[in-house]
Amino acid sequence: MTKAKALVITGNGTNCETEAAHACKLGGFDEARIAHIAELLTGEVTLDDYHFLNLTGGFLDGDDLGSAKAQANRLRYATVEGKQERLVEQITRFIADGKLILGVCNGFQLLVKMGMLPALGGNYLNQTATLTYNEGGRFQDRWCYLKVDAASPSLYTRGIEGGVYLPVRHGEGKFLVDDAKTLEMIEAKHLSCLKYSDKNYTAATMEFPENPNGSVNAIAGICDETGRIMGLMPHPEAFVHRTQHPRWTREELPEEGEGLIFFKNAAQYVKENF
Amino acid sequence: MPHRIEITLKDEVRDPRGERIKREIAHFLHLEVADVRTIDVYTVDAALSAEELTQVAAGPFSDPVIQNYSIDKPAATGFDYLVEVGFRPGVTDNVGRTAGEAIGYLLGRPLAAGEGVYTSVQYLVSGKLAQADAEKIATGLLCNTLIQRYQILDAATFKAQGGVAPFVPKVQVEAKVEVNTINLEVSDEELMRISRDGVLALTLDEMKIIQAHYRDPQVVEKRKSLGLGAAPTDVELEALAQTWSEHCKHKIFSADVTYDDGSGKTEKINSLFKSYIQKTTADVRAAQGDKDYCLSVFKDNAGVIKFNDDWSLVFKVETHNSPSALDPYGGALTGIVGVNRDPFGTGKGAKLIFNTDVFCFADPFYEKELPKRLLHPRRIYEGVVEGVEHGGNKSGIPTVNGSLVFDERFAGKPLVFCGTAGLMPATIKGEASHKKNIIPGDLIVMTGGRIGKDGIHGATFSSEELNENSPVSAVQIGDPITQKRMFDFLIRARDKALYRFITDNGAGGLSSSIGEMSEECGGCQLDLSKAPLKYPGLAPWEILISEAQERMSLAVPPEKIDEFMDMAKRYGVEATVLGTFTDSGIFHMLYGDKTVAYLPLSFMHAGLPPMQIPARWEKPVHEEPKLAPAADYTTDVKALLSSLNICSKESVVRRYDHEVQGGSVVKPFTGVDNDGPSDAAVVRPILDSFEGVVVGHGICPRYSDIDAYDMAANAIDEGLRNYVAVGGSLDLVAGLDNFCWCDPVLSERTPDGPYKMAQLVRANKALYDYCTVFSMPLISGKDSMKNDFYDGTTKISIPPTLLFSVIGKMEDARLAVTMDVKRAGDQVYLLGATANELGASEYLAQKGFVGNNVPKVDAQAALATYRAYGAALKAGLVASCHDLSDGGLAVAAAESAFAGGFGIELDLAQVPFKGDAAEKSDIVLLFSESASRLLVTVRAEKVAEFEKAMAGTACAKIGAVTAEPTLKVKGLAGNVVVNAGNAELKAAWQEPLKDL
CATH class of the missing domain: 3.90.650.10 (PurM-like C-terminal domain)
Known part of the structure; x- marks a missing residue:
């Protein structure tokens, strides 16, 4: 069987690489390589050698031009040393090869700003949505209940009943789209796979603090139409063991955290398809 | 020619930044404005073609979904006043730097030398305002004129002059790489003028030592051979001033002190640092023998202790007070990213695993007149909180522990303590990584x-x-x-x-x-x-x-x-x-x-040579209040919960990422609604191991008003108590001392120097006395000794403050205990004895008194309690544990109850009391802040085992957890003296700072 290989990109302000790689390993990946962006730009590491790309949380370039904007610009224009290609071409080839990308928090912001989500009609380089300042104007670290759309094509959320409980940690998590049609398409195709909700996962909510940022339609995470590319503001890699839960000292919880399923599903998909 | 690229939000998009400014204008300046919108301005001082400018504006500079851009054409419309705020020349402009890099990527070539991008923000204010109001908004809120510049335009002027003219805040200095020499063969007055005018902060004695060095014939000879004159160069004098500064040299802690203890007995102390701080560690390490876990103490940028055979733990806490007083945002940001470099620069370098921060401010709702130059405490609060937020979050280091302390005197100087811990492999390529050469x-x-x-x-x-x-x-x-x-x-x-x-x-x-x-x-x-x-x-x-x-x-x-x-x-x-x-x-x-x-x-x-500093202790005597007993203290409890020092700091803490890196075990907030205040933090720095790092702290500046010895003793005890409460081990624990003092050196401006110095001596004595009993080595620390404000008429000195941070280990983080009560029927125990020690308590402060009976720490009793409790915790006998500090038993019980979502019933008659029985009263039992106490709940079936574990210590069952979510306390006379629902208690506790 193929060795399932995950890549976690770091550098220029990425912060969650260690726990993301840890989650990949726990989820069943045979290898989880943390690569600095410099290693990609010098060609020491090539995306083609991996199946699962993690764009994880942090503050790329300090989010100085708006979250992940500078990195989106860098990935679009930077060329790989010694090869006649830009990094963005490696990424689009990665997508075309049927591989997987998970963007968490800053990684989600990056995917959206590069146009890779929602990527309606398979157009991966056209920005139609954004993530901007929380409605409250403040960074928030708090745990949220996320209702899962069972009809979503996302392969990451497969098998989740009701929803998942995960932490959000961001100042720019308010999801917005360019026009009503985009939103309609997102909803019609069930791409909005995660929504902020009440704790019983009965309904999406616009109420703070359950919805920490005021996202349109309470959207916390979306996927593309293939279900292989997904981005979300909450951090699944931050809940892979019960001791990470804010109430683990008072609730009877299973050993495994609820966020691990994202990585297990990814590993399983890779093993079944490559 | 520089170009202005202005980025506006599309009309239908909300502007949270503008909305916040509008709220703050109302809050701070008591001005009502109709609307505030903001525009981001990039002034591009680079040779770009029109096409390139458009690419830049449409690409990295704006977000097509929510923003529009405008190049060299003013975008602002529909306002009464426009305020544009940008940086002064030379001030770090992070966004400008990133913008410049982005242009480089886009063009495929970096910006040329001298080219750059500079950012500013336009605030468009609508409302019935006068020019003076706009001026007030600009200088009182939007712009810190120390580092920023601003421009105000009313709508008519804006139109008339066609918008804001491009301005490039480039540093223009005439290249003058010359070196000057300074003649020191002058009078004493002239020597002092040189020191003062050059901000050298050198004393006359120090200036004379330098003068003597340059008179040395051998020195003169040598200099001559190198082509140097006899007089020092400015480079030399500056280098000496830095090296000899109080900040770098800690002259006060190394001074010879003559300490008069008030009874007429005097003592010579040669260096407080050597006599107490270093000695504490040396004595503890000697007593620990082969169990010594200190690896590198006092000699590097941070202290290093053993974590396990493969990893070492590094910790440092710093202060950044003076810069935070001038520019709260920049000062605090620099404070946190600055202390990050300490563990990183320790040994061969450590990975940074968490930050801690403690801020001391004056009341953010302060309404009295302040001396000119002092920023309003609220601005300091906002700026410091945001600076540390950006510094910590952007660096990807979780902020896991901290506190906010309030006292009016911190208006003179805020205290901004920032700490960072790191983890380094015990060896790298076969060499110990805590060593370097x-x-x-x-x-x-x-x-x-x-x-x-x-x-x-x-x-x-x-x-x-x-x-x-x-x-x-x-x-x-x-x-x-x-x-x-x-x-x-x-x-x-x-x-x-x-x-x-x-x-x-x-x-x-x-x-x-x-x-x-x-x-x-x-x-x-x-x-x-x-x-x-x-x-x-x-x-x-x-x-x-x-x-x-x-x-x-x-x-x-x-x-x-x-x-x-x-x-x-x-x-x-x-x-x-x-x-x-x-x-x-x-x-x-x-x-x-x-x-x-x-x-x-x-x-x-x-x-x-060491400074010579006199110290004379004179115990202050405060009015001892006569407190009339009352039938009910519910109102007092609620008032305490709403005091700034006790109330919830959640609005601040949630702005700090406390979970990044994935190792969070005990978070700052806990309980049924994730909002109860944890005593200390537990972090797993190695994700495939359950070994935990535990960190807590103690700080109680108010106690200095009675005796700085007890202030220090209580800070140490509080730090250790918080650490022990969640499960920290006494077998691998270390302390860090951060002294923030007001100037204790006798001078014309500081006639009470000897008293302040005596306070410092006493705090140091406490450090030695307690840490040696607790077997807690001091591994690092810092002092900041000039926390005064003086403008020639008003002097504000901060209360002498020791922040005592405690770091150590727990073998299995899965045994950690949190402060929220867990279920009805659990039994409530109070560990440690209560005494009539209301002196300098939060309770007396509320009543307008200081009093005299400051809590005394009994180190042996405390240690017995902590050891027994630690064993009970390890055996899984503890359901919850909360430390008693500000506000005493009443506050701890209320917090534990509402955090857990159950009620607590207590009987004050069961509380262990020490001292004269005549002094025992409901007030004392409820609100005394006696040290070394923990409020513990235990499941009914584990009660016998728990009591056995605690045998021989002051420990009593004082009540039970109830299903009804109410705090009900029975007084000594048998009547109910506190009776309030969790909801109202929590509301009182959450109210004061919730909107900040």
């Missing part, structure tokens, strides 16, 4: 940011009180991303053993870092002209002492330099070889091939 011939390398005029005289300025003329250049703004890039590179270089020695460039800049490194090998030769500059025109002395941020200094072996420099380039980090370490005994600075400083290390580092 330099071999003559190693190259001097500086990495990270460039040098500018920012932060010049930081070390000497913080060694003086804050006054009207405090220098602008002393303030820096940190840049977490440049630092993060550097750390990403250096940690990889460390693992390849590409350097031998690393240290941080903090106070005193290169002068301090290279000066200290030179001591390792015996000398250095460095060419200041090689240092990378932010802009031309810095004099050699400025290059040497600039405290420009995000820089590390390293010693790189010549055979590794190529690999080191190559790797730096690949990681986008600037690294420069500045010179060579030598064994010449000389701190030798060149500019090009000209010698500009030639200082014997022996003179630089040992040339200073």
Whole structure:
């Protein structure tokens, strides 16, 4: 069987690489390589050698031009040393090869700003949505209940009943789209796979603090139409063991955290398809 | 020609930044405005074609989904007043730097030297305002004129002049790389004038020592041979001033003190640091024998202890008070990213695993008149909180523990304590990683940011009180991303053993870092002209002492330099070889091939005789209040819960990422609704292990009003108590002491110096007395000794404050205990005895008194309690545990109850009491802040085992957890004296700071 290989990109302000790689390993990946962006730009590491790309949380370039904007610009224009290609071409080839990308928090912001989500009609380089300042104007670290759309094509959320409980940690998590049609398409195709909700996962909510940022339609995470590319503001890699839960000292919880399923599903998909 | 690119939000998009400013205008300035919208402005000072400008504006500078851009055409419309705020020349502009890089990627070529991007923000204010109101909004809220400039235009003027003209805040200095000499053959008055005017902060004695050095015929002879005159160069004098500053040299802690204890008995103390702090650690380590876990103490940038066989734990806490008083945002940001460099620059370098922060402010709702130059406490609060938020979050280091302390006197100077812990492999390539050395011939390398005029005289300025003329250049703004890039590179270089020695460039800049490194090998030769500059025109002395941020200094072996420099380039980090370490005994600075400083290390580092400081203790006597007993204390409990020192700090804490890196076990908030206040933090730094790092702290400045000895004792006990409460082990625990004092040196301005010095002596005695009993070595610390404000008429001195941080280990983090009660039917125990110790309590403060009976810490009793409790916790007998501090038992019980979502019933008659029974009262039992107490709940079936574990300690069952969510306390007379529902108690506790 193929060795399932995950890549976690770091550098220029990425912060969650260690726990993301840890989650990949726990989820069943045979290898989880943390690569600095410099290693990609010098060609020491090539995306083609991996199946699962993690764009994880942090503050790329300090989010100085708006979250992940500078990195989106860098990935679009930077060329790989010694090869006649830009990094963005490696990424689009990665997508075309049927591989997987998970963007968490800053990684989600990056995917959206590069146009890779929602990527309606398979157009991966056209920005139609954004993530901007929380409605409250403040960074928030708090745990949220996320209702899962069972009809979503996302392969990451497969098998989740009701929803998942995960932490959000961001100042720019308010999801917005360019026009009503985009939103309609997102909803019609069930791409909005995660929504902020009440704790019983009965309904999406616009109420703070359950919805920490005021996202349109309470959207916390979306996927593309293939279900292989997904981005979300909450951090699944931050809940892979019960001791990470804010109430683990008072609730009877299973050993495994609820966020691990994202990585297990990814590993399983890779093993079944490559 | 510079171009202005203005980025506006589309009409239908909300502007949270504008909305916040509108709220703050109402809150701070009591002005009602109809609307505030904001525009981001990029002033591009670079040769770009029209097409390129459009690409830049449409690409990295704007978000097509929510924003529009406008190039060289004013975008603002529909306002009454426009305020544009940008940076002054030379102030760090992080967004501008990133914008410049983005242009570089887009064009495929970096910006040329001298080109740049500068950012500013336009605030469009609508409402019935006068010009004076707009001025008030600009200077009172939007702009810190120390580092920023502003422009106000009313709508008509804006229209008439066609918008805001482009302005490029480029530093324009005439290139003057000259070196001056300073004639010291002058009168004493003139010597002091030289020190004062140059912000050298050197005393007359010190100036005379320097004068004598330059008179030494051998020195004169040697200088002559090098082409140097007899008088010192400005480079030399500045280097000495940095090295000898209070900030770097800790002259007060090394002074000879004559201490009169008030009874007429005097004592000579040669160095408080050696006599108490170092001695504590030495004695504890000796007593621990082969169980000693200290690896590196007091000699590096941070302390290092053993975590396990493979990993070592590093911790440092710093203060950044003076800069935070002037520019709260920049000062605090620099504070946190600055302390990050300490563990990173310890041994061969550590990965940073968490931050802690403690802020001391005056009341943010302060309404009295403040001396000119002091910022309103609310602005300091907002700025500091945001600065640490950006510094910590952007660096990807979780902020896991901290507190906010309030006292009116912190209006004179806020205290901003920032701590950072790190983890380093015990060995790297077979060598202990907490050790490092330099071999003559190693190259001097500086990495990270460039040098500018920012932060010049930081070390000497913080060694003086804050006054009207405090220098602008002393303030820096940190840049977490440049630092993060550097750390990403250096940690990889460390693992390849590409350097031998690393240290941080903090106070005193290169002068301090290279000066200290030179001591390792015996000398250095460095060419200041090689240092990378932010802009031309810095004099050699400025290059040497600039405290420009995000820089590390390293010693790189010549055979590794190529690999080191190559790797730096690949990681986008600037690294420069500045010179060579030598064994010449000389701190030798060149500019090009000209010698500009030639200082014997022996003179630089040992040339200073100790200060002589008198200390005289006189116990203050405060009015002892007569408190009439009441039938009900519910109102008092609620008032305490709403006091600034006790109330919830959740609105601040949620702005700090406390979970990044994935190791969070006990978070700042806990309980059924994730909002109960944890006592300490537990973190798993190694994700596939359950070994935990535990960190807590104690701080109680109010107690200094009675006796700084007890202030320190209680801070130590509180720190350890919090640490023990969650499960920290007493077998691997260490302390860090951070002293923040008001100037204790007798002088014309400080006639009460001897008293303040006596307070310092007493705090140090407590440190030794308690830490030795607790077997808790001190591994690092810092002092900040000039926390006063003086403008010639008003003097504000902070209360003497010791922050005592405690760090250690728990073998299995899965045994950690949180403070929320867990289920109805659990039994409530109080550990530790209560005494009539209301002195300086929060309760008396509310009633307008200080009192005299400050809590006394019984170290042996405390230790017995903590040991027994630790064993009970390890055996799984503890359901919840909360430490008793501000507000005493009543507050601890209320917090535990509402955090857990159940009620608590208590019977005060069961509370263990020590002292004269006549002094036992409901007030004392409810609100006394006696030390070393813990409120514990235990499941009914574990009660017998728990009591057995606690046998021999002061411990009693005082009540039970109830299903009904109410706090009900029975008084000594048998009647109910506190009765309130969780909801109202929690509301009282959450109300005060919830909107900040």
